[in-house]
Amino acid sequence: MTLRPRALISWSSGKDSAFALHEVRRAGAFDVVGALTTVNETFGRVSIHGVREDVLHAQLAAAGLPPHVVPIPCPCSNEAYEARMETAMADARRNGITHVIFGDLFLADIRAYREQKLSGTGIAPVFPLWDRPTPALAHAMIASGLEARLVSIERAKLDLSFAGRSFDQALLADLPAGIDPCGENGEFHTCVIAGPMFSHRIEVASGDVVERDGFAYCDLLPA
Secondary structure: OOOOOEEEEEOOOOHHHHHHHHHHHHHOOOEEEEEEEEEEOOOOEEOOOOOEHHHHHHHHHHHOOOEEEEEEOOOOOHHHHHHHHHHHHHHHHHOOEEEEEOOOOOOHHHHHHHHHHHOOOOOEEEOOOOOOOHHHHHHHHHHOOOEEEEEEEEOOOOOHHHOOOEOOHHHHHHOOOOOOOOOOOOOEEEEEEEOOOOOOOOOEEEEEEEEEOOEEEEEEEEO
């Protein structure tokens, strides 16, 4: 029996990383043995998305993945971020990890950055969703049974009413012209609460919506 390469999923708490996990598991080429997530060490929130750490751990329990949390300071310089990630990758390599799976869709500069930073580490990046047309991909996610909530929206591009909404067909129909249906340009970020990558649904309740630095964040509380 040939052992499959050991991989981590770069887990943002959102739909793209969750669906990338689903697709990789379906293909069966990798043994996904954990989830790598950066967490703001001051506030205990997932970076960018603002998801509470207890919701993150509930997700990973449902996904059957041990957490590999990388704490980062607030504010976090690029140098500090890269230093923390270098340490995390070195630890991963010592534990036999050879690949990291990313949910990136089409931003070439982000992909090039990941490839550059992993070059020479002994760990290779994998992009299972890369270049899939995002309108079809968004519908495929929803059709798979994936359920997610919008936890962060860019206020210059979306009305405040979108914060906290479900990522569903009605949302896709309501998105203004020019907004990527997967939010790949940063228009919105999500928190997955159910889907084929989970053994059970995560129950959450909507908390406060807070506007900060041009974004609106909907707090999700464990129900």
